[in-house]
Amino acid sequence: MLKRFVTAVFLAGLVLAPLGCGKKKSAPVIVIGLDGAEFSLLVPWMEEGHLPNLKQFMDEGAFGELTTVYPILSPVCWTSAVTGVNPGKHGIYDFQRSGKDGAPALVEQATSRRALPIWLLLDDYGYRSGVMNVPMSYPPDPLRKGKMISGFPFPQADINITYPPSLEDEIGDYPLDFLGESLFKRTPEEMLRDFYKGLEARAKVAEEWVGSGDLDFGWFVFTAPDKVQHFFWKFMDPSHPNHDPSSSSELKTAIFDLWKEQDRVLGRILTAAPPDARIIIMSDHGFEGIYRQVNMMNWLADTEFPEWLANHATPPMMVTNGVLHYHLEGLVPGSADGEALKDEFVRLAEGLRDPETGDAPFEKVFRKEDIYSGRTLEKAPDIVFYENPYYYVTSGVSPDSLDLAWIENLWSTSFSAYHRPEGIVAMRGPGIEPSTSGTLRERLQAGGDFKKANIMDITPTILALVGEMLPDQLDGRVLEEVLTEQQRLDYPVVVGEVPGFLLDRPVREPTEEERESMKAIPYLDGE
Structure with missing residues (x-):
């Protein structure tokens, strides 16, 4: 190469x-x-x-x-x-x-x-x-x-x-x-x-x-x-x-x-x-301290998404550093269901509230088409999360071991601040x-x-x-x-x-x- x-x-x-x-x-x-x-x-x-x-x-x-x-x-x-x-x-x-x-x-x-x-x-x-x-x-x-x-x-x-x-x-x-x-x-x-x-x-x-x-x-x-x-x-x-x-x-x-x-x-x-x-x-x-973390896998387990995903041929999900890869538009011929699922995902994510503070963890949840343009759009993550100050998005745990709350105090023993x-x-x-x-x-x-x-x-x-x-x-x-x-x-x-x-x-x-x-x-x- x-x-x-x-x-x-x-x-x-x-x-x-x-x-x-x-x-x-x-x-x-x-x-x-x-x-x-x-x-x-x-x-x-x-x-x-x-x-x-x-x-x-x-x-x-x-x-x-x-x-x-x-x-x-x-x-x-x-x-x-x-x-x-x-x-x-x-x-x-x-x-x-x-x-x-x-x-x-x-x-x-x-x-x-x-x-x-x-x-x-x-x-x-x-x-x-x-x-x-x-x-x-x-x-x-x-x-x-x-x-x-x-x-x-x-x-x-x-x-x-x-x-x-x-x-x-x-x-x-x-x-x-x-x-x-x-x-x-x-x-x-x-x-x-x-x-x-x-x-x-x-x-x-x-x-x-x-x-x-x-x-x-x-x-x-x-x-x-x-x-x-x-x-x-x-x-x-x-x-x-x-x-x-x-x-x-x-x-x-x-x-x-x-x-x-x-x-x-x-x-x-x-x-x-x-x-x-x-x-x-x-x-x-820039930088800011992170106090609370959103465990995306754990949140997803409490939504209707697992049932939908179980009934469709889906690639493995990858959540990392505030981005979600699913390439949902390719799951269903014609992509209508995939687009609807992305819309619903964004709606639910933007409506989330931290039960302890009442704050929204996300200032904005972007679909890739909202923020990117160019020939590599197919490679882009489907969803990008822009956290509010003091919040951090992580994958949490795998669906096989859902023992964490969807949101909690930061439990990382290393990272204590993240990017702004x-x-x-x-x-x-x-x-x-x-x-x-x-x-x-x-x-x-x-x-x-x-x-x-x-x-x-x-x-x-x-x-x-x-x-x-x-x-x-x-x-x-x-x-x-x-x-x-x-x-x-x-x-x-x-x-x-x-x-x-x-x-x-x-x-x-x-x-x-x-x-x-x-x-x-x-x-x-x-x-």
């Missing part, structure tokens, strides 16, 4: 390369991704002086909230960020996808991606790129003028995650980035040590690459904030049902302390960057209009410096900053409201057809050997 992928990329390059020829290169663009960055945490800490580098960056640039796509999962969100399209076009909906004909779920990889990421577009235009740790970027893309270190998920531990392959020898002790319940099989203190080790390893790479002067474009992602917030929120939050007041101060301040270190790392990268670099700091989503749709974005550098009015809190309360920025807007904005053609199949827009008049005059936005941007290749089914290796993937264990 990799050979086919390489061929597709280079064929696209033969068509695209002339578009970027003969034009003076602009100043470099650097993206720093802070997975899970959340303003409700960061603004108070910036105001109190604990995150001086992030505060200075936002004071000197433009910033605001960045809404994301659904489901709010790192592989989905980051893929929309780097392609500028919705999941219906890029084809990544989860860490895993349903197997064919009832086969076990399969882990997604970059080879499942159906749209070119920005580093491949820029590679075709002749830019020198450096890409590090972007989720859903394994296997690494073959860059003709760049280098890349893949981000999770990985099929196994003993793999080469770099392009060129020789780069792995240069980066030294660089731990793979894993995520999941299995991480909590170690002590919290051991987890924290690993988070800091990974943060420092990635900091060294980013600092060296950004400071080398060899990059026209870079995209670097730090996932330590996401992990520490997932696992350590309950120690920080006295209202959390799993909060233990007797926990050590190290655990209670784990999130705060890691953010201080992340800020120091940010300062190192900003210092290393060329003075004319345009820098974007962003997150893929409002992330962050900040931009600074030549061509970007800095805001001059108000404190950070005042600017944010006024809506920030952007007009409803979405994660799909990052790639179009980068292409506009460097003056390259925007594919007409992008779903995002250029964030022109923060670009200077001179930037818009020097690099007017041009939209046109970019052949090969949306890839048309079959998804390769894994071999039996690969299926076996996937069973040991740590960040899928228990999720």
Whole structure:
């Protein structure tokens, strides 16, 4: 499959390369991704002086909230960020996808991606790129003028995650980035040590690459904030049902302390960057504590759905991370019954109320047609749940062991916080209009410096900053409201057809050997 992928990329390059020829290169663009960055945490800490580098960056640039796509999962969100399209076009909906004909779920990889990421577009235009740790970027893309270190998920531990392959020898002790319940099989203190080790390893790479002067474009992602917030929120939050007041101060301040270190790392990268670099700091989503969980299997058992499903030939149901896969429209010839069932499912789910609090667990329940468009719609989950704050959707237990209530206090011993749709974005550098009015809190309360920025807007904005053609199949827009008049005059936005941007290749089914290796993937264990 990799050979086919390489061929597709280079064929696209033969068509695209002339578009970027003969034009003076602009100043470099650097993206720093802070997975899970959340303003409700960061603004108070910036105001109190604990995150001086992030505060200075936002004071000197433009910033605001960045809404994301659904489901709010790192592989989905980051893929929309780097392609500028919705999941219906890029084809990544989860860490895993349903197997064919009832086969076990399969882990997604970059080879499942159906749209070119920005580093491949820029590679075709002749830019020198450096890409590090972007989720859903394994296997690494073959860059003709760049280098890349893949981000999770990985099929196994003993793999080469770099392009060129020789780069792995240069980066030294660089731990793979894993995520999941299995991480909590170690002590919290051991987890924290690993988070800091990974943060420092990635900091060294980013600092060296950004400071080398060899990059026209870079995209670097730090996932330590996401992990520490997932696992350590309950120690920080006295209202959390799993909060233990007797926990050590190290655990209670784990999130705060890691953010201080992340800020120091940010300062190192900003210092290393060329003075004319345009820098974007962003997150893929926000965060909030989760207090209550909805066990979907248990709820389904109390509805009329089991009887309906027992009388129809149905594929196995897969519920994960707030998405439901049933592909109901294919169950009955003509699909009328399947569509009616989906409508009824949405109606009942939206009408649910927590008997303990009276609150609705779901702010919205989407059918896939409500939020996706594109050629991969058939692969999309049938239903996507958008939880209200403090609620979390899980599969619960299998129908053979229905011993849980459909809703209850969070019982996970590891995750204590989860994703919210409002992330962050900040931009600074030549061509970007800095805001001059108000404190950070005042600017944010006024809506920030952007007009409803979405994660799909990052790639179009980068292409506009460097003056390259925007594919007409992008779903995002250029964030022109923060670009200077001179930037818009020097690099007017041009939209046109970019052949090969949306890839048309079959998804390769894994071999039996690969299926076996996937069973040991740590960040899928228990999720």
